Amino acid sequence: MDNREEVREFLTSRRAKITPEQAGLPAGSRRRVPGLRRSEVAALADVSVEYYAKLERGNLAGVSPAVLEAVARALRLDDAERAHLLNLAQAADGSDALTRPRRRAAPWKAHRSLQWVLDAITAGPAFVRNGRMDLLATNQLARAFYDDIYATAGNQANLARFQFLDPAARRFYPDWDQAADVAVAILRTEAGRNPHDKDLHDLVGELSTRSDEFRTRWGAHNVRHHGTGTKRFHHHTVGDLTLAYEGLEMAAAPGLTLTVYTAEPGSPHEEGLRLLASWAATQNLGSPAERSAD
Template structure:
């Protein structure tokens, strides 16, 4: 992906989201486009208009940490956006490949010890994915929960983004589809900033942008996000609605991969549905023993 255009579009999109009152400035004069003017951002960051304009044109190479921090404060960037800005600056410097841990190839397979750990998680679904949102491994309950995604995947490795934007079944699986779609794009955008030379990411984004208007619109917003925690809603064909809390963790032993754990509130309808799903998976033999590689 073109780093200069990424920088330009990201900074201009963040600037467009702010109005003078957001940053304590008077709203003076007619504005031709939404958001702050470049001069206002420059003043807030303590740099010249000429210098900030150069940065917003994509020239982030060699910019100091203090200037990046000042711009992040001026644009009111959250933690995910600030990290994205710094990743774009590293890419502009050509240092991304040196700073990022070595990536796993598409042939990654779970180590036996990871398989044992996943199999030991019996109270809720657990899964491993990469930044491109390939579903790489699950515990048995995770496999059962995502049975439709596995069954409908056109390739060996299911991909959450392809499923979300290219398969109508995703609207059934994700009752709050818009939030799921926003999240998927933000994860991909964040990963693209971390590793701008990932050819597989280029291919995935190109495919989705060509085939999905919903994806193109969201991709152009340049929203990013970090792994975190929260609650998601799912609808499973066998057990109905599932409201599950989740925690997502970067895997230090496998750089670039994320472990996500799901759990239902004890004694809730979702907990009973999750227990039923586990029983169905065990009795029907739909899910084999062991962590399943996608």
């Protein structure tokens, strides 16, 4: 992905989201574009208009951390957006060269002890995913929970492909638009963190070509941290489920996230997970040995 283009579009999209009132500035009556003017952002960041214009043209190489922080404050970036800006600056400097993949990485598989951990979680779906939203390892309940994804080979066990290319996703996610926003924000965040990931490039290209919904969202340049919250689902066997989730970054495998879904104790949704576990026990969903590697 072209770093200068990514920087340019990210900064201009963030500037367009801020109203003068939010920035404590007079609105005026002759604004031809939404959001703040470049000169206003420059003043808020305490840099010259010419210097900020250079940044917004996509040139972050050599920009000091202090200036990046000032721009982040001026644009009122949240934690995820600030981290994304810093990742873009790191890529512009070439300081990510040591961690840059030279070729496609070999497929990652869970080591046996991690699969044991997943299988020890029996009350809710638990799975490991990467920043491309590939499902890399699951417990039996997660395999049953995401049965629609595995049912179609074209999904390639990828949550984003399922979200945008599989009609079953509209049923599985009652709040489809919200889920779609989250999926694209996760991919956009990963693109900033790992801009040289060839598989990610291919995935974004495929989804942009095949889905107008994805292409529009990708152009918005929204990013987010996806660590905790509540989601609604509709499973084809057990019906509606409202589940809380926690996403835990894996220290032993940077870039991977362990996510666990749970239901409120004593709720109908907890009973729904029990029914899902009973259904999973009757299905041929693959043994733990088939879902892990040494």
